[in-house]
Amino acid sequence: MNLLECEAACSRNCSCVAYAMTQISGCMEWFGDLLDIRKYSEGGQDLYVRMPASELDSSNKSKRTAVLASVAGISFLVLLGVISWFVYRKKTANRRRALADPANQGRDNPNQDIYDNENQDINRSIGDETLELPLFSFVTISTATSEFSFTNKIGQGGFGPVYKGLLPTGKEIAVKRLSKDSGQGLKEFKNEVILIEKLQHRNLVKLLGCCIHGEDGMLVYEYMPNKSLDLFIFNTTLSWQKRFDIIAGIARGLLYLHRDSRLRIIHRDLKASNILLDKDMNPKISDFGLARTFGGDQYEEKTKRVMGTYGYMAPEYAIDGLFSIKSNVFSFGVLILEIVSGKKNRGFHHPDHDLNLLGHAWNLWTEGNPMDLLDASLVILNSESEVLRYIHVGLLCVQQCPEDRPPMSNVLLMLDIEHPVVSQPKQPGFYSERSLNDMAMSSSTGNKPPTSNEITETLLQGR
Template sequence: MHVPAWLCGCWTWSTSAGDRVDEQAQAQASWNLFMELETLEAATDHFSEANLLGRGGFGPVYKGVLQNGDEIAVKKLSLESRQGIQQFTTEVRLLLRVQHRNLVTLLGCYAASGQKMLVYPYFPNQSLDHFLFDKQKSTLLDWTKRFEIILGIVKGLLYLHEESPVKIIHRDIKASNILLDEKLHPKISDFGMARLFLDDDTHVETFRISGTYGYMAPEYAMNGYLSAKTDVFSFGILVLEIISGRKNMDRNLDEDKTDLLNYTWKLYKEGRALEIVDPALSSFIYTDQVQLCIQLGLLCCQSIVSDRPDMSTIHLILSSDSFSLPIPGKPAIHGRVGRWTSSTTTISNNTGTTFGITTTTRASTTMHTEEESRNSISISFTNEGR
C-alpha cells in the first residue's frame, strides 16, 4: 500500500534541515500506520450499527476488534468533505509528532477509495461527558478522581503548549473530547482542529473559527484572536463542569442558572460558590481544594486575556500544597472583550515566587453562547460554512 500523495504533501513544518529530516521520519511512520480496508471492515463487522459508538460533525465512530483481540475505535470520515480532509491530515501529522500519557494514541489510519479513517484504542469508559452528565454514573467520580482528571488534562495541555516538539493549540477542549481509560485516567482526543504555532508565535488572527460554542473564548469566537489562552478558557469552563456535574449551558434550569459560568461568577461574588458543587459530591471533605478549583476556573475564563494564567502556572497551582490565588475578574462569556492592549499580571505563591503573564486583548464585542452538542466528535463552527 502506498501513502496518498495528498497526505504526503501535508508534512510542512518549517524550512530547517532538521525539520526536513523529521518530515521524512514522519512520512515513514505514516506508511507503517496505514491499514487495509478489509482489516477495518472485519474488525467492525462492516461498520454495523451495532458497533456504532457515536456520530458527530465529521462522521461516525465505530467499535472494532482486531484479529489479535485488540479493541479499537474507528473514526470514519469522508474525502468529499473539504473540512474533513483538513481535519484528517492535521490529526495524523500531529499525533505522529506528539506522545504523552494524557493524549490519545493514534494506532493507524486508512485513506483510499473515497474514504478515510483514523484508528484509536477503544476506551470502554468512553468520554468524560458520559460520566459527568449522567446522574447514576457521576456518583462513580468522587472528588479525588475528579481532581485527578483535572490534573491529567492540565498535564496534557501543558505538554501541547510548552513541551511538545511543536507548540499546539487544541481549539476544542470539552468534556466529550476527554476520553477515560479503564482506570478513568484522562486522554485528550480529537486533534482535527488543532493549530500549530511557530516557536516565537504567541497568537494568530484567523477568519476560520473552529470549536464548540460554550467552550470558545470570546476573543477567538468573535475576533479570530487565537492563542494558548484560548485553550485555557475552554479548560476553565471544563473545570466548572467537572465540579458541578452539569453542562455549561442548560436551558432546563432557571434563567439565572442556565449559563454555568455566569451563575458561578454570581455565586462567587456572593460568597456562595460551593453551591455549584455536584450533589453527588455532597459528602466530600475537600472543601478548600474545591474552592481553589472554582476560583481557578473563573481565573481561566476572565475577559482580559492577559489575566488568565498559562498552563504552567495552572499546573504549579494544582501541584502545590499551598497557593494564594488572585481574585478573578469578570468572566468573558456574555461580557465584552477590550481593545488591543498589552499588559502584564503577576501571580505570587506563598514562597515568594512570582509569575508574569503577558498577552494582548482585542476590540470590544459581545459573544453569546450556544448549547454544545454532546457527541464523541468535534463540531466545527466556521464562518466559511461546512
C-alpha cells in the same frame, strides 16, 4: 586456368592446404605445413589458405555467442534499470498521494495482513511532512468493525462516525471514519494524522495508524472502554477524587501541548466529549482535527473561519477569530466548572436568572457562596478547601481578557494544595447565555465569521 579453377583443383585434393595464382607459373598449390621463407619488400601474390570446416564453425559460433551474450546482458541491465526507475517513481508518487489524494489508494488484496503490506514500515509524505505511521488495510478495518455496522458505532463527531473494532490480534480499537457530510474534511484528516503522529503523552489519546480507501479516510486509535467524560459528569455519579484526578490529568496533557511537545499545539475544540477515559478512568485528550501549531515565538493567530463548539470557545476566538494557548486555558476553565458542578455551560438553566454556568459560578463567588456550585450528588467530607481551590482556578481560567488567564504551568501549580492561589478572578467571558446567543446572531460580516455551519456540536457516546 583462372583463380576459380585453381580453387577447385585445390579443393579436390585433400592434401592441398593453400593455393595462389601467379603471373608466371599460374595456379600453384601447397601441401603439408606452410613455411614462408620469402620476404617481399613490395608487391607479392595473394595466398589462399584452406581451413578445416569444424574450426571455422567453432570460431564463428564462439563469436556469435559472445556477441549475443554481450547484447543480451547489456539489454537486461538497461531494462532492469528502466523498470527499477519506473517502480521507484510510482512508489514515490503513491506515497505522496496516500493522504493527499485518497482516491488513488485502497486497492486491497484479500490476503493482506493487518497492515497495508506495500506501505508497511516505510516513510509516508504529506506535503513537506514525513510520517512513520502504519497504514491498516481496508479489509482489516472493515472486518474489525463488522463492516462498519450500526451495533459497532459508539460515537458521532464533527469528523464523522466512530466505530469500535477488534483486530485479529485481539486488540480493541476505535475507528474514526471521515464523513463526506461532516464540517471537517480531508484537510482536518491530514492535520490530525500529522499532529497526533508526533505526540506521545499518557494524557493524549494514542493514534495506532490510519487507512485510506477510495474516498474514505480512517483514523485508528486505541479503544477507551469508559468512553468520554461527558457521559460521566452529566449523567452519572463520579466521586470527587475521580473528578480531581481527571482535572489534573487534562491539565498535564495541555501543559505538554503548550510547552513540552515537539510542537506547540492549540487544540481549538477542547470539551468534555473530547476527553476520553481509559479502563482506569485516566483522561486522554482527543480529536485534533481543528488543532493548529505555533512555532518559535508565535503567540497568537487569527482566522476567518472559526470552528469549534459554543460554550467552550474563548470570546476572542468566537468573536474575532483570535486563538492562542490562552484559548485552550479558557476551554480548560469551562471544563473545571463543568466537572465540579456536573452541569453543562451551554444550555445551563437556573430558576432565578438567565446566566450561563460561568455567570452562575461568578455570581456565587462574588456573593461568597462558591460551594453552592458543587454537584449535589457529591459527598464532601474533608475536601471543601480543595473544591474551593478548583472553583477558584476555574474562574481564573475563564476570565474575559486572555492576558488575565494564567498559563498552564501556573494552573498546575495552583491546583497543588501546597501552593496558595493569590490572584482574584475577574468577570468571565460570555458572562451570560444571552451575550453568547447575541454574538452568534450578529456575526455574519467582517471578522466575526462563526455560523451554525462552522460550529461543531458533537454528540459522542465514546470511542
